[in-house]
Amino acid sequence: xxxxTASQKALGAEIAVHSAPYFPRRKKVITGRSIAVLVFLAICxxxxxxxxxxxxxxxxxxxxxxxxxxxxxxPNIWTLEAWDHAWxxxxxxxxxxxxxxxxxxxxxxxxPSLILSIGLSIVTxxxxxxxxxxxxxxxxxxxxxxxxxxxxIIMFPLISMTATLKVYGSIWGVALIxxxxxxxxxxxxxxxxxxxxxxxxxxxxIMDSGSFWKIFFEIILPMSGNILIVVLxxxxxxxxxxxxxxxxxxGMGAQPMTVNLANLxxxxxxxxxxxxxxxxxxxxxxxxxxxxxxxxxxxVQGITAGAIKG
Amino acid sequence: xxxxxxxHITKNYGLMKVLDDLNLSIxxxxxxxxxxPSGCGKTTLLNLLAxxxxxxxxxxxxxxxDVTDLDPxxxxxxxxxxxxxxxxxxxxxxxxxxxxxxxxxPREEIEKxxxxxxxxxxxxPLLNRKPGQLSGGQRQRVAIGRALVKNVGVFLFDEPLxxxxxxxxxxMRLEIKKLHDQLKSTIVYVTHDQIEAMTMATKIAxxxxxxxxxxxxxDEIYERPANLFVAGFIGSPAMNxxxxxxALAAGKTEAVFASGVRLDVSDYPFLAPPQDGAEIIAGxxxxxxxxAADSATAATFTVPVQYAERTGPDASAYFTFExxxxxxxxxxxxxxxxxxxxxxxxxxxxxxxxxxxxxxxxRM
Numbered sequence: 001x002x003x004x005t006a007s008q009k010a011l012g013a014e015i016a017v018h019s020a021p022y023f024p025r026r027k028k029v030i031t032g033r034s035i036a037v038l039v040f041l042a043i044c045x046x047x048x049x050x051x052x053x054x055x056x057x058x059x060x061x062x063x064x065x066x067x068x069x070x071x072x073x074x075p076n077i078w079t080l081e082a083w084d085h086a087w088x089x090x091x092x093x094x095x096x097x098x099x100x101x102x103x104x105x106x107x108x109x110x111x112p113s114l115i116l117s118i119g120l121s122i123v124t125x126x127x128x129x130x131x132x133x134x135x136x137x138x139x140x141x142x143x144x145x146x147x148x149x150x151x152x153i154i155m156f157p158l159i160s161m162t163a164t165l166k167v168y169g170s171i172w173g174v175a176l177i178x179x180x181x182x183x184x185x186x187x188x189x190x191x192x193x194x195x196x197x198x199x200x201x202x203x204x205x206i207m208d209s210g211s212f213w214k215i216f217f218e219i220i221l222p223m224s225g226n227i228l229i230v231v232l233x234x235x236x237x238x239x240x241x242x243x244x245x246x247x248x249x250x251g252m253g254a255q256p257m258t259v260n261l262a263n264l265x266x267x268x269x270x271x272x273x274x275x276x277x278x279x280x281x282x283x284x285x286x287x288x289x290x291x292x293x294x295x296x297x298x299x300v301q302g303i304t305a306g307a308i309k310g
Numbered sequence: 311x312x313x314x315x316x317x318h319i320t321k322n323y324g325l326m327k328v329l330d331d332l333n334l335s336i337x338x339x340x341x342x343x344x345x346x347p348s349g350c351g352k353t354t355l356l357n358l359l360a361x362x363x364x365x366x367x368x369x370x371x372x373x374x375x376d377v378t379d380l381d382p383x384x385x386x387x388x389x390x391x392x393x394x395x396x397x398x399x400x401x402x403x404x405x406x407x408x409x410x411x412x413x414x415x416p417r418e419e420i421e422k423x424x425x426x427x428x429x430x431x432x433x434x435p436l437l438n439r440k441p442g443q444l445s446g447g448q449r450q451r452v453a454i455g456r457a458l459v460k461n462v463g464v465f466l467f468d469e470p471l472x473x474x475x476x477x478x479x480x481x482m483r484l485e486i487k488k489l490h491d492q493l494k495s496t497i498v499y500v501t502h503d504q505i506e507a508m509t510m511a512t513k514i515a516x517x518x519x520x521x522x523x524x525x526x527x528x529d530e531i532y533e534r535p536a537n538l539f540v541a542g543f544i545g546s547p548a549m550n551x552x553x554x555x556x557a558l559a560a561g562k563t564e565a566v567f568a569s570g571v572r573l574d575v576s577d578y579p580f581l582a583p584p585q586d587g588a589e590i591i592a593g594x595x596x597x598x599x600x601x602a603a604d605s606a607t608a609a610t611f612t613v614p615v616q617y618a619e620r621t622g623p624d625a626s627a628y629f630t631f632e633x634x635x636x637x638x639x640x641x642x643x644x645x646x647x648x649x650x651x652x653x654x655x656x657x658x659x660x661x662x663x664x665x666x667x668x669x670x671x672x673r674m
Contacts, residue, residue: 200395203362208456209411210383218408222399 059083059278066274082275086283090276092263099280102260106287108171109178109246109256110239116179117186118231124183125190126220130202131212140191147184155248162249169251177249178239186231193227194220229298237288257284312373312386312463313338314359314496319368321354328354329520332368336513338463341490341497343507346517347543352500353468355517359498360389360466372464383412388457389466392473394449396441402428402452403437409456420459427458430489447478454486458493467499471506483509504544508532516540534664538671541593541664547626547637550594553668558586565592565665569632573609577661580674590674593664596626597639599656607657611636614653618645629656 054071059082061075088098095101128136158177159168167173197220205215246256255263261284265277315335321328328351336342344352357363359370361382370378377385388409396405406424415423428434431451441449450470457465467486471479487510490497501507507514508528516523516531516539524536535541541549554565554573563584565573573592600607613629613636625645629636638656640648648654665674 198393198395200391200393201397203357203360204389204391204395204456205397205408206362207360207382207387207389208409210381211412214411218411219397219399 055278055281058274059282061275063271063273063275082273083279083283085273086264086276086280090264090273090280091267092260099257099260099264099283102255102257103283105171105250105254105260106240106257109174109254110236112172113175113178113182113239114232114235116175117182117235118228120179121183121186121231122190122221122224122228123216124187125192126194126216127212128187129191129194130197130220140188143184143187147188151181151244159248168249169253171254173251174246174249174254174256177245178242181245182235182238186235189231190224190227193224197223226298229295233291233295236291240288312375312496313340313371314342314464314498315371316355316359317369317371319355319358319370320366321351321358321363322366327520329358332520332522334515334522334525336496336498338496339494339512341487341499341510341512343511343514344498344500344517345502345504345507345514345543346523347502350517351520352502352517354520356466356468356498356500360387361385386462387464387466388460388462389468390450390453390457390470392469394441394453394473396449396452396456398441401438401440402433402444402455405441405452406456406459409459413460423459423461427455430458431455446474447482450474450482454489458489462495464496464498467497467501469501470499472501472503479506486510504546508544516543518543534673535593536673538591538593538666541666545595547596547639549664550596550636551666552592552594552632552634554590554592556584556586556588556590558584565590565663567592567632571609571611573658573663574660575608575663575665578663578665578674580665582674584674589668591666591668591671593666594636594658595662595664596637598659598662599638599640600659601640601644601654601656606660608660608663609658610655611658612653612655615648615650617650618648620645629654 057074058066058071060078060080062077062079062081065073065076086098087100089096090098092102127133128140133139162168162173162177165173165176167176201219202215205219209215209218240256241258242256243258243262246254246259247262250256250259261280264280313336316332319329319332332355334355344355346352354363358365361377361380365378368378369376372386375386397408400408403424406427407420410420410423424437425434428437431454433448433451433455436444436448436452441452444452450473453470470486471482474482483506486497486499490510499506499510511528513525514528514531515525518539524531524540526534531540532544535544535549538551542551552567554567557564557566557572561576562574563576563578565575567573575592611629611631613631616628616630616635618625618627618640620642623642625640625642627638627640627645627648629638666672667674
């Protein structure tokens with residue numbers, strides 16, 4: 001093959017081009033059907049966008065303009081007053097310190113619960129998938145069942161357990177409950193991911209080192225980037241957006257942002273400050289969105305990488 | 311360089327018995343090849359030695375140590391895997407270094423060994439690459455390097471060449487053989503490829519169905535197969551196995567085929583005195599046939615040609631004999647002259663036949 005001259009190669013290429021089957025591309029024609037599809041999709045998009053639009057514009061309006069009742073109008077004066085008020089001084093119950101209290105509570109809940117849940121489940125998943133654990137099958141089955149137990153069923157026992165542990169009503173209580181409830185699903189995710197690691201790599205590592213932790217930190221953890229991103233996003237969203245666990249276990253001192261938001265909006269006296277409410281709702285929704293935008297690309301890669309071994 | 315011995319090894323997977331009371335012992339410096347078809351238990355035996363599987367019953371000794379219940383890392387072994395099993399996130403250097411992670415050696419010694427192995431295997435320029443950036447042959451070298459740095463007496467190879475292309479396989483075969491000569495270490499090598507077994511081994515254990523069929527040097531295995539399985543498994547084209555009856559006459563012993571062809575086996579070293587009329591299977595190696603009618607032949611077959619195939623320096627010809635195929639190794643020029651359907655006289659050389667008891671399948 002290497003002896004072919006340049007002209008021969010060029011000739012070969014030309015023949016290949018000419019003999020290739022020719023499929024003319026169909027011209028795009030606007031038909032009635034495609035118009036119908038477009039209209040339908042546009043209506044769907046509008047259906048979801050209009051409420052969002054109202055929320056956004058209302059959050060920039062003054063109360064005076066809101067009282068006029070023109071819901072879809074753009075703000076006469078664009079103002080960040082409502083955002084400032086919602087963040088710093090809106091009242092939930094008797095405390096008027098705004099959403100920032102809830103935000104920092106949520107952050108304080110999020111970080112330990114992430115570390116605890118991912119730390120526990122990644123090691124459990126690694127042990128179950130790659131080491132000879134006695135009764136591993138039974139244990140997995142129990143975990144699998146646990147993953148489907150509704151939280152409401154075990155709420156009361158959990159309350160008394162956290163009370164006994166003296167963590168009820170504290171940040172640590174909420175973080176602990178989040179971590180425990182996420183354990184089954186996260187362990188299954190990690191276990192299934194690690195099951196795809198070739199057995200021979202594990203055999204080699206066992207012969208080379210034999211240390212459970214050394215193999216985990218030096219070989220397995222560096223191979224877990226994709227699945228860690230997936231789990232991180234799942235866990236951040238579910239912890240941040242949770243309301244029920246926060247309201248049940250947060251007591252008065254450790255309410256996450258969602259609970260704070262709910263208290264802020266439901267008032268029984270005075271006028272409803274729609275612009276504050278809208279701004280507060282947006283503030284609460286922003287953090288998970290930011291996470292999605294930053295690592296969204298990695299998230300998609302991670303999902304497929306977990307599905308097909310790569 | 312210790313000797314390795316398996317004593318009364320039994321291995322069950324659940325209710326299935328894979329190995330049953332298996333005994334095998336190899337001397338230090340031996341290159342043992344465990345050879346057999348898929349599912350014969352050879353990889354199980356290797357994994358038992360490595361400690362990746364637990365024996366159900368029996369004892370494994372390495373040197374004077376009973377390693378049956380030791381952890382894999384404490385057995386003083388190094389293993390090379392079929393899929394190389396390199397750590398994908400580590401560089402070549404990191405891979406070699408992790409091989410020493412159980413040994414608690416000082417830093418300089420580790421670096422010295424890595425440098426030595428890299429030089430020996432000519433992978434020095436690759437030390438900073440990740441396995442994903444290496445070719446198959448290079449990965450195999452790194453995998454061997456990871457075993458070499460451990461500086462142990464016993465190396466285990468689990469079909470290390472089966473993922474390589476034919477040319478590379480021949481090269482690596484030679485290289486492993488050279489390494490063995492250089493290091494004088496004991497090697498246990500699992501393969502289903504008889505060429506690898508014949509070229510590299512000092513001892514071969516042919517396995518089938520969890521039982522060692524024959525244990526011996528490559529020449530012994532090839533020239534004196536212990537039973538029908540070994541006879542049919544080793545050699546390409548395979549040995550021709552034909553049923554026959556023994557006929558004893560004064561001073562002459564013959565194997566008579568159904569078609570009446572008589573094979574002179576007077577000089578055959580029978581293990582037990584032969585019985586007249588005994589049912590036997592005669593094993594005839596394809597290369598022990600000749601197209602020229604020499605004087606020292608044991609039998610002459612006049613058989614029609616089915617077809618002939620030439621593979622460069624070699625050629626095989628296939629004849630019809632008693633409704634079955636008779637394979638012959640012939641020289642390529644002669645093969646070119648054979649036309650299908652033509653009847654040809656072929657002779658079998660004296661003293662080359664293998665005889666097996668038709669009932670037990672054992673060598674007679």
